[in-house]
Amino acid sequence: MSTTRMAAPHDVTTAPYDIDLAHARWQKSSYSGGANDCVEVSELGEHAAVRDSKDISRGPLLFSTAAMSALVSGIAKGSIIDR
Numbered sequence: 001m002s003t004t005r006m007a008a009p010h011d012v013t014t015a016p017y018d019i020d021l022a023h024a025r026w027q028k029s030s031y032s033g034g035a036n037d038c039v040e041v042s043e044l045g046e047h048a049a050v051r052d053s054k055d056i057s058r059g060p061l062l063f064s065t066a067a068m069s070a071l072v073s074g075i076a077k078g079s080i081i082d083r
Contacts, residue, residue: 019044019062028053041068 024042031038042049042060048068049060063071074080 019047019049021049021060024049026051 021042021044024044026040026042028040029038038053040051040053040056042051043065046065048063048065050063050068051060052058071080
């Protein structure tokens with residue numbers, strides 16, 4: 001028996017969404033050094049969008065602000081590490 005999975009409010013999505021990105025203000029990390037090899041983030045009210053600055057045509061990932069906050073906090077605390 002299969003069950004339908006309900007998306008948690010903190011899930012990340014690349015699916016089509018009803019958020020207009022036409023006027024998004026993208027910010028690049030100051031650590032990128034101008035080499036265009038970083039991610040860019042745009043705050044969108046209850047969401048945040050993240051995209052690859054080298055290939056913006058791929059479209060952004062969309063996070064809830066709670067998920068984005070948890071991600072940044074986890075990175076800052078060192079609990080999210082690159083393995």
